[in-house]
Every structure is written in C-alpha cells, then in structure tokens.
Amino acid sequence: MSNNAYTTATYRLFDDKADFAKKAEGIAVGLTVGSWTDLPEVTKRNMEKHLGKVVSIKAHEPEGAAPGERYADITIAYPDINFSRDLPALLVTVFGKLSMDGRIKLLDIAPSDKFLEAFPGPKFGIEGVRAALGVHDRPLLMSIFKSVIGYDLANLREQFLQQALGGVDLIKDDEILFENPLTPLERRVETCIEAAREAEQTTGQKLIYFTNLTGPTSQLRANALKAINAGANGLLFNVLAYGFDALAELAADPAINVPIAAHPAMAGAFYPSPHHGIAAPLLLGKLTRIAGADLSLFPSPYGSVVMPKEENLAVQAALVDPALPMKSAFPVPSAGIHPGLVPLIVRDFGQDVVVNAGGGVHGHPQGAAAGGRAFRQAIDAVSAGVDLETYAAEHEELKIAIERWGVRKA
Ligand code: 1AE
Numbered sequence: 001m002s003n004n005a006y007t008t009a010t011y012r013l014f015d016d017k018a019d020f021a022k023k024a025e026g027i028a029v030g031l032t033v034g035s036w037t038d039l040p041e042v043t044k045r046n047m048e049k050h051l052g053k054v055v056s057i058k059a060h061e062p063e064g065a066a067p068g069e070r071y072a073d074i075t076i077a078y079p080d081i082n083f084s085r086d087l088p089a090l091l092v093t094v095f096g097k098l099s100m101d102g103r104i105k106l107l108d109i110a111p112s113d114k115f116l117e118a119f120p121g122p123k124f125g126i127e128g129v130r131a132a133l134g135v136h137d138r139p140l141l142m143s144i145f146k147s148v149i150g151y152d153l154a155n156l157r158e159q160f161l162q163q164a165l166g167g168v169d170l171i172k173d174d175e176i177l178f179e180n181p182l183t184p185l186e187r188r189v190e191t192c193i194e195a196a197r198e199a200e201q202t203t204g205q206k207l208i209y210f211t212n213l214t215g216p217t218s219q220l221r222a223n224a225l226k227a228i229n230a231g232a233n234g235l236l237f238n239v240l241a242y243g244f245d246a247l248a249e250l251a252a253d254p255a256i257n258v259p260i261a262a263h264p265a266m267a268g269a270f271y272p273s274p275h276h277g278i279a280a281p282l283l284l285g286k287l288t289r290i291a292g293a294d295l296s297l298f299p300s301p302y303g304s305v306v307m308p309k310e311e312n313l314a315v316q317a318a319l320v321d322p323a324l325p326m327k328s329a330f331p332v333p334s335a336g337i338h339p340g341l342v343p344l345i346v347r348d349f350g351q352d353v354v355v356n357a358g359g360g361v362h363g364h365p366q367g368a369a370a371g372g373r374a375f376r377q378a379i380d381a382v383s384a385g386v387d388l389e390t391y392a393a394e395h396e397e398l399k400i401a402i403e404r405w406g407v408r409k410a
Contacts, residue, residue, distance in 0.1 A: 004049055005112035006077040009094035013072050014103035014275055020057050020072040028052035028076045031098060053077045073107065085118035087244040087291060095278070103275040108282050111290070113325070120252050121326025122294040124259040126352050129294055129330060132233070132259070133169050133206045138383050139342075139351055141375050142170035142332065143368070144358035148177045153191045156183050159368065160192045163361060164199030164207055166372015170354065171196075172236050173212035175263045185211070185223060186230040193231040210234035210261045210295075217246055224256050234259050237293070240266040240283075244291040251292020261332070262293035280311050285318025288329065295330040295354060302344055302408060304336025309348070316349055332356045338363075338405035339398060342378035343388060355379065365400055374401035 013023060029036045032052035039047065055075040062069070076094075083089035095106045122128070130136050143163040148156065163171050171192070179185060189211050196207045213235045215223050220242070224235060239247045239262040250256050264284055271280040278287075284298040296319055301309035312333065320328040331353055333345060338360035345355055355375060364371030377398040381391035388407050392399040 005080040005114040006053070007080055007090065007094070007112045007115055008055055008075050008077045008110045009106060010073060010075045010108045010110075011095075011098075012105045012107055012274075013074055014068065014070065015072075016067055016070050020059050020074065021054075024054040024057050024072075024074045024076065027074065027098060028054050031076075031093060031096075032078060032082055050079055050082055052079070080112050080115055085115055087248055087287065090115065091244070099276070105274065105276055106278045106282065108279065109286070116290065116325055119248060119290050119326065120292065121289060121324070122259075122292055122329050123251060123257070123327075124294045125327025126294075126320070126330050128327065129208070129259050132208060135169060137351075138379055139346060139349075140169040140330070140354045141167070141372065141379060142172060142354050142356040143168045143361040143372060143375075144172050144334075144356065145174045145177070146358045146362045148174045148183070149180075150182070152182045153187055156188060157191045157195050159362075160195040160209075161199055162368035163372060164196055164205075165202060165369040166361065167203055167205060167376040168207070168361070168372045169205065170208045170210065170234070170261075170356075172210040172234075172261060172356075174358070175212060175236060175238055175265050177212050178214045179223075186226055189227050189230040189232045193233070208234040208259065210236040210259075212236045212238075213250075214238075217242060220246060220250060221253065221256070224250060224253075228256065228258060232258060234261065236261050236263055238263050238265045239288060239291065239293065240264065240270070244287055247288075247291040247293060259294035260292065261295040261297065262288045262291075264296075264298050267298070280307060281314035281318045285315040286321075286324070289319050289324065289326065293329050294327075295332050297332040297334045297356065299335050300333030300337060300341075300345070301348070302337075302341050303334070306335075313348065316353075320352065328352075330354050336360070339374045339378040339401040340388065340405045340407035342375065343382050344408060344410070346379075346382045360401075360405070363404070364397065365404055366397065370397045370400070373397040 033047045033050050055077050057074050059072040083093045192209050211227050211232045270277040271283050288296045298315050299305040299307040301312045316331040319331050334356040337357040361371035362368045374397040377395040392402050
C-alpha cells in the first residue's frame with residue numbers, strides 16, 4: 001500500500017457458490033475506482049491512490065455445509081482520500097449500495113487515525129458523567145419516564161419527583177416524547193430541574209435529566225440550546241432516526257455543554273439479521289461513541305428485548321476500547337431491567353455501567369420512589385458482595401421487588 005491513510009471495513013458475505021476472492025476484488029474496485037483491469041497504464045498510475053485493496057478473506061466453508069451456511073469475512077481497505085471526514089461519507093463509501101447487494105453484513109470499520117482526528121468524541125464520557133454527579137464508586141442508576149404522552153406538566157413533575165426521591169442518578173425522558181402543547185420543551189425542563197432540586201434536598205444527590213432533543217434536524221441545535229438555557233443538564237437523542245452526523249455535530253458543538261445519551265430506537269432495523277445490516281458493536285458501540293455519545297443505550301442479554309450476550313459485551317467493549325483516541329462512553333444495557341438482574345449486570349459489565357429501568361422502577365408495588373430505592377439497595381448489595389435475598393431481609397423495597405420480579409441467577 002502507498003503512504004495514503006486507509007480505513008478498513010470488514011464484512012460477512014454469505015454465498016453458497018461465489019468465488020470469495022473475486023467478490024472481494026469486486027468490492028475493493030467497485031466501491032472505489034469502478035474498474036481497474038481495463039484501464040490504460042497511465043490512468044492506472046493516477047488512480048492507484050484511489051484504489052481499494054483486499055486486506056484479507058477468511059472463508060468459512062465447512063465440509064458438507066448446508067445451503068446458506070457458507071460465508072467469508074472479507075476486509076477491504078479504502079483510501080481516505082476518497083471520502084470527506086464525516087460519518088455519512090464513510091458509511092456510504094463502505095456500505096452504500098453494497099448494503100443492498102446480496103447477503104452481506106457490515107461487521108466492523110477501523111477508521112484511520114487521520115479520519116478519527118475529525119471527531120472529538122464524547123465531551124464527558126464515563127469520567128465526566130461521574131464527576132458531574134460526584135459518584136465514582138458504584139454503577140449508576142437511571143430511570144425512564146413512563147406514561148408521558150397526554151400528561152401535563154404537573155403530572156410529569158410528580159413522576160420526576162418520585163423517581164428522583166428513589167435515589168436515581170439519571171432520569172431520561174421517554175424517547176417517544178416529542179414537542180407537544182402539554183409539556184413543551186422549555187417548560188418541561190424548568191419543571192423537572194426544579195423537581196430535581198427539591199428531591200436533592202431529601203436525597204443529597206445530584207441528578208442529570210436527559211431531556212429528549214427532538215424536532216426537524218435544522219432545529220436541533222436551537223432546541224438543544226433552548227433546553228440548556230432552561231436548565232437542562234443532559235440530552236437524550238434518537239441517533240439512528242437522525243443519523244450519526246447529527247449527533248456528531250451536536251457533540252462537537254462547544255455550546256452544547258451537557259452529556260448526550262444516545263437512544264437505540266430503530267436499531268432493530270439494522271443489526272439483528274446475521275445476513276444484513278450493521279453489527280451491533282459497530283452501530284451501538286463504535287460509531288455511537290465516535291459520533292460523541294456519552295452514554296449508549298442498547299438491549300441487554302437478560303431483559304424484555306434481548307441481544308445475545310457475546311454481542312452485548314462486544315458493544316460494551318467498543319464503547320470503552322482504549323484503542324480509540326477519545327473518551328469512553330457509558331454502556332447502558334436496557335429494556336425490561338428489574339432489581340433482580342443487577343448482580344448479572346454488574347458481573348458482566350463491571351462498575352462502569354448504567355443500570356437503566358422504566359417499568360422496573362415505576363412498576364414497584366410501592367411506587368416509583370420505592371422502585372428506585374430497591375435498585376439502589378440491589379446495587380449496594382452487589383457492591384458489598386452480599387446476595388440479594390440476604391440483603392433483602394433487611395431492606396423492604398428490595399424484598400418487595402424480588403417478590404414481584406424474582407432474582408435471575410444466570
Ligand atoms: C433499549 C431502550 C430501552 C428503553 O428506552 C425503555 O424505555 C425501556 O423501558 P423498560 O425499562 O423496558 O420499561
């Protein structure tokens with residue numbers, strides 16, 4: 001290869017008969033210079049720096065493979081000079097038309113150092129979020145607003161207050177809460193932040209409220225600033241609906257000086273198929289972090305919407321991988337989480353994790369504040385190395401949560 005910077009992409013290509021070497025060459029040439037062998041020598045010399053290269057082909061074609069089982073993992077290097085330093089250009093280069101061309105899934109992208117220089121990444125990252133809260137020695141706890149559509153500010157305030165009184169560190173809007181006359185953005189922020197202050201007098205805890213940043217793309221920055229001026233200290237962002245570039249713009253903006261939590265809404269349209277789409281560790285891990293999310297939500301291996309554990313841990317690994325020259329982002333395994341899952345979450349993800357629950361907080365038989373306390377007790381139990389059942393004997397909220405949801409052992 002020349003002195004150019006290259007970005008590599010790895011694909012899993014399923015085909016019962018194809019010559020994988022030929023396919024790989026077709027991708028490397030087809031997605032860069034278009035054709036190669038028929039070019040005159042002088043043109044070849046000029047085009048060399050734009051030509052993609054096949055880096056490796058690892059074929060998986062076991063003896064007697066059933067139809068549909070034969071595949072190869074193919075890595076192609078793309079010259080950086082072919083695309084501008086933004087995520088749409090990168091994604092269209094490596095997986096534009098190709099994403100529709102047969103059974104092919106994008107497994108990973110290894111951007112060049114030069115490309116990554118354009119991305120500051122998360123402004124806060126794990127350490128920054130911890131510093132903002134003053135919590136350094138345990139997993140964080142996030143609760144999710146539920147029942148938000150059709151409710152007014154007074155109702156939202158009460159819901160917020162109850163969650164906050166339960167001792168949660170973070171509260172996020174439901175991702176389906178958009179601009180609406182009952183709870184307009186600025187009033188919602190003012191109301192919730194005021195409730196956070198009230199709760200702090202009881203709990204002594206700081207709290208970040210991730211308000212849902214919505215509206216047309218052209219209004220996102222203005223809406224983010226409106227929210228921040230109204231007191232917002234966090235933003236929730238439906239990154240896949242808007243695109244990674246929208247997140248990258250927000251995260252790189254010095255005026256948007258609050259942590260951003262990326263919600264995975266629509267991710268199921270991208271990652272679950274083995275044959276198509278973009279692998280979860282790349283989608284919800286690496287790209288989300290490069291684009292600048294401080295927290296990334298994704299389904300867990302245990303809850304109501306599940307992702308296989310190996311894939312899940314690979315998402316986490318991408319969020320904290322020290323090889324990327326930017327801050328780490330918090331992994332937030334979510335959906336159907338209840339206190340009885342906390343030991344598994346901490347076992348699998350360690351301390352630098354956000355335990356995140358909606359129904360598992362609001363569905364506590366004694367209400368949302370008790371729901372939050374049950375989670376905090378579960379986290380304390382795990383930190384103390386005590387099993388949940390033993391700890392619950394002395395902690396009523398946890399005991400009731402366990403009666404409601406049980407404790408999952410594996
Ligand atoms: C994977 C996203 C989870 C989410 O946003 C959400 O609202 C979860 O709610 P629960 O905890 O399943 O009630």
